[in-house]
Amino acid sequence: MPLSPDQQADIDAQRAATTPTRRATAPGIEAHLYSAIPVLDHGFVRVVDYMGDDAAIVQAARVSYGAGTKAVSDDRGLIRYLMRHWHSTPFEMAEIKLHVKLPIFVARQWIRHRTANVNEYSARYSILDGEFYIPAPEHLAAQSTANHQGRGAVLEGAEAQRVLDILRGDAARAYDHYQAMLGTEGQQGLARELARMNLPANIYTQWYWKTDLHNLFHFLHLRADPHAQYEIRAYAEAICKVVEDWVPHAWGAFRDYRLGGAHLSAQGLDCVRRMLRGEAVTQETSGMSKGEWREFLALLESERQG
Amino acid sequence: MPLSPDQQADIDAQRAATTPTRRATAPGIEAHLYSAIPVLDHGFVRVVDYMGDDAAIVQAARVSYGAGTKAVSDDRGLIRYLMRHWHSTPFEMAEIKLHVKLPIFVARQWIRHRTANVNEYSARYSILDGEFYIPAPEHLAAQSTANHQGRGAVLEGAEAQRVLDILRGDAARAYDHYQAMLGTEGQQGLARELARMNLPANIYTQWYWKTDLHNLFHFLHLRADPHAQYEIRAYAEAICKVVEDWVPHAWGAFRDYRLGGAHLSAQGLDCVRRMLRGEAVTQETSGMSKGEWREFLALLESERQG
Amino acid sequence: MPLSPDQQADIDAQRAATTPTRRATAPGIEAHLYSAIPVLDHGFVRVVDYMGDDAAIVQAARVSYGAGTKAVSDDRGLIRYLMRHWHSTPFEMAEIKLHVKLPIFVARQWIRHRTANVNEYSARYSILDGEFYIPAPEHLAAQSTANHQGRGAVLEGAEAQRVLDILRGDAARAYDHYQAMLGTEGQQGLARELARMNLPANIYTQWYWKTDLHNLFHFLHLRADPHAQYEIRAYAEAICKVVEDWVPHAWGAFRDYRLGGAHLSAQGLDCVRRMLRGEAVTQETSGMSKGEWREFLALLESERQG
Amino acid sequence: MPLSPDQQADIDAQRAATTPTRRATAPGIEAHLYSAIPVLDHGFVRVVDYMGDDAAIVQAARVSYGAGTKAVSDDRGLIRYLMRHWHSTPFEMAEIKLHVKLPIFVARQWIRHRTANVNEYSARYSILDGEFYIPAPEHLAAQSTANHQGRGAVLEGAEAQRVLDILRGDAARAYDHYQAMLGTEGQQGLARELARMNLPANIYTQWYWKTDLHNLFHFLHLRADPHAQYEIRAYAEAICKVVEDWVPHAWGAFRDYRLGGAHLSAQGLDCVRRMLRGEAVTQETSGMSKGEWREFLALLESERQG
Secondary structure (H helix, E strand, O other): OOOOHHHHHHHHHHHHOOEEEOOOOOHHHHOOEOOEEEEOOOEEEEEEEEEOOHHHHHHHHOOOOOOOOOOHHHHHHHHHHHHHOOOOHHHHHOEEEEEEEEEHHHHHHHOOOOOOEEEEOOOOOOOOOOOEOOOOHHHOEEEOOOOOOOEEEEOOHHHHHHHHHHHHHHHHHHHHHHHHHHOOOOOOOEOHHHHHHHOEOOEEEEEEEEEEHHHHHHHHHHHOOOOOOHHHHHHHHHHHHHHHHHOHHHHHHHHHHHHOOEEEOHHHHHHHHHHHOOOOOOHHHHOOOHHHHHHHHHHHHOOOOO | OOOOHHHHHHHHHHHHOOEEEOOOOOHHHHOOEOOEEEEOOOEEEEEEEEEOOHHHHHHHHHOOOOOOOOOHHHHHHHHHHHHHOOOOHHHHHOEEEEEEEEEHHHHHHHOOOOOOEEEEOOOOOOOOOOOEOOOOHHHOEEEOOOOOOOEEEEOOHHHHHHHHHHHHHHHHHHHHHHHHHHOOOOOOOEOHHHHHHHOEOOEEEEEEEEEEHHHHHHHHHHHOOOOOOHHHHHHHHHHHHHHHHHOHHHHHHHHHHHHOOEEEOHHHHHHHHHHHOOOOOOHHHHOOOHHHHHHHHHHHHOOOOO | OOOOHHHHHHHHHHHHOOEEEOOOOOHHHHOOEOOEEEEOOOEEEEEEEEEOOHHHHHHHHHOOOOOOOOOHHHHHHHHHHHHHOOOOHHHHHOEEEEEEEEEHHHHHHHOOOOOOEEEEOOOOOOOOOOOEOOOOHHHOEEEOOOOOOOEEEEOOHHHHHHHHHHHHHHHHHHHHHHHHHHOOOOOOOEOHHHHHHHOEOOEEEEEEEEEEHHHHHHHHHHHOOOOOOHHHHHHHHHHHHHHHHHOHHHHHHHHHHHHOOEEEOHHHHHHHHHHHOOOOOOHHHHOOOHHHHHHHHHHHHOOOOO | OOOOHHHHHHHHHHHHOOEEEOOOOOHHHHOOOOOEEEEOOOEEEEEEEEEOOHHHHHHHHOOOOOOOOOOHHHHHHHHHHHHHOOOOHHHHHOEEEEEEEEEHHHHHHHOOOOOOEEEEOOOOOOOOOOOEOOOOHHHOEEEOOOOOOOEEEEOOHHHHHHHHHHHHHHHHHHHHHHHHHHOOOOOOOEOHHHHHHHOEOOEEEEEEEEEEHHHHHHHHHHHOOOOOOHHHHHHHHHHHHHHHHHOHHHHHHHHHHHHOOEEEOHHHHHHHHHHHOOOOOOHHHHOOOHHHHHHHHHHHHOOOOO
């Protein structure tokens, strides 16, 4: 992720300057501000701004005049209660703004989370840089044979090499052609809004993305999950570390009640109760389909996640 | 709006403390932080937090690495361009959080603006204070005879007195009954979630309300408008002053392109063109209904608003 | 819920008329169309329109050219898979529009569900009818002593009578005063937008409310729950019956995976695994607070809900 | 837009079958149901379902028991009043569901309209077809020299040919490579979720897209506009024809008050008033910047749009 000297100077200037504010300040995230956390081969996540901290969640839940409760331990307990009982509105009272550089195919998954504000770099207005995501060898995976939308074993040897050669070659050619079509030397030059259509989905774009903590948790729950595509998961995991430093109590509650928890169906709950009473439950007597039963057993046997 | 000594002490403590931050700060709104701006007889608006400033709007529009443009004059020009051409997403990158005390009938209008975060004081969980909105004499208006949903002349004399007597008497009795039903002296005491149903819609409630600048402008456009009910307009106007101090360039653009501007229909635009060419246009030749024509003439003749 | 003869005639006329359509039609909900399902003492829920059926959910999930799968059994399996794995977007492809008559204090809870479309009867423009919710004796409950926002035992004897007398008396007086302030006989008459402020929160209002099936399920999950206030739960339960007739497969999946299911925290899941391996887990070794542990034991012991 | 025989048979079967319904039906849109309206070289828009008609807008605005007003002319007048005065909620009570086939770079613009429901064909789960958008010669335009995000003159001769050769050649090669990477003949085969990243943004995708009429009008206002990129405008214009047949009164109001209308700033309105009084206003005395003044003069002089 090579920043230009100008960009780095802008960032350094912002990091160096502090001003006094009366607003709630969260020391843990101040340290992240403006720094680019590298993700994938050319991407990053930068915290541009934030609003609120753990105490602000409590303050909103209580519609209070002051700032949170007197004792920090009470804040923690209330935040855990709110998370456990799905009281989501106090978490909406904290907000974060990120600057993200990411491949277009990742951006297309990300944008499906609609409760957020987005400003994307415009390829109608400007010319995209020639940076493309090329997976590291350990992420170049075969199609899963068990799961229609998942990955299997890592590709090896000649096959891996062929894929990398294709990705690198096509990216380079596409960018050469992009510049050739845009060029105005001895020709008119194609409109930027048209020339971009020839670029593959692994080219990097950038955006400012802003959302509240409740919706961010929803995003992280889906995208920091092992079922998410690795490339978006890499961004989600970078953001998880930021959130942990920003609102440690809310993060702890999210980790315990969402990331590391599990949902049981009516049948699953019934089976657990019967098993705890000593009954030997089988798929046939579980009320579940074979697929559900397999997922249920895996849940009860697997080591704790999160 | 009498704050208790404890509440005032909490607010004073928050106002007194400043901490250094790397975030964008807007000096004009820092001065407002936590202070309660009085609205109506017992209500207020308090700025609890904000994110961003004029430069942050520019920064998001450019998806830039630094903070706004080098020259402040360029920021202003770009912000006006964005507002004029309905580019709304950069304005979504600024956010504000307010603590508002307001009568329930005002809250019911306000909540219709759905793109916002809300935490309201819970009358299931807590007991409401006995504060009711009683209009000042100059706001005690008759039903408009011209407009189904508007006010006419101010009530006077005996009629005004009768209305005030009813409002004051019913509010006092309702609150006495509320307390009598809740009381546990010699009885079980009615559930709070039921007792509240007997309170009239002019009792005050409170909430934390958070929204982005684009949606706030939409709220202000509708609610700071002469057609809005006076009581919600009073809140909108208090917020307008805060916004002007927070993001002066965005405010100026909003004032010039929205609050003070006007929308012409296809027929209205056609009539203006014909009138400028010297044609004498009448309702009959305008293509408009009588109602539209009346509104059109009023627009062309009235003094500039805003 | 007395409908006027004119209203009933309008409804009967709509129910009597059918027209042929090429759209997906769900026979189970056609039978409900326009009929008013009574709720509380004067309220109702009427289905005004709907879009889609179980097959339409499948069709959208597959982005298919035809209508669902060939075999109905496949539709059921796919719908259950989608619900189990939190694939919510196909459920957003079904939509329902309801006409609801409900007390204002219920409307204030309901409106917090923001992802919906609402048109409420305007008390600025029109005059409200004099209908107020008075709880049936079995719903007149004391404040819970265990739960800050819940109900305890039913009130009895003189206390119950006192409460009912207050509610009935205040409602009648408030409506008399409303009419007296609005009246134009020998006076100007107060503006409707002001007069309404004196009416208590148990007066009935009406609205058209439209939402998609995913958001409706979210609403029902929260509001058909035993922790919801009885009065809104009564509406949620009426809607549950409509949904069961409309999209039986989606309803079944929602019942099994949401209504009747349960969420385990990381600690809860860990405890279940240890208990199934024969370990004697106590609150002290559970990693849970006392409150959580109590809720956890209740979950494992209670009979299956839903 | 070649549909497979199976797809065409599915569509024909749906078109042929009608069932009786009690719901509001709109004859004008019934004729469109399921037919694919061709857009660009391989794309289409298909109406899959709709809810409501002009009368349903009126019915919701009145929160009425019956269906619209007695007289159709009253419906039209009320709808125009609602549109003129920005009463948007009744228009949210009509809903439409479309199946759209569109290039990915168009989908990326479209998805920015967040208040909609979307189910997109999954290239993680399935293999994309080899269809790419190649502009017709008359849409192969040069970059505008006046407007950073617009098109200028049409490319001609050798330059046009070079661009088309690049687009066609790269599309064919990209699709060959896509298949080569996915293939399992003598190799493992790359995961579909990775292979798709090498495909350019002019490949076609498909989705189901559902939105309400108010948000659809907002989409059409921005995307059927001359400033929108031609390729998305082609879709917007196809949808405009559907809407005109579906809700003719609402369409007429939208055309007159939005599409064909114009917004004046406070300065613009002031200048119009002064010009109508006979004053000779210049840019210097207008209070506008040079850019605004140019836009203002163009507005007053241009022929009526829409």
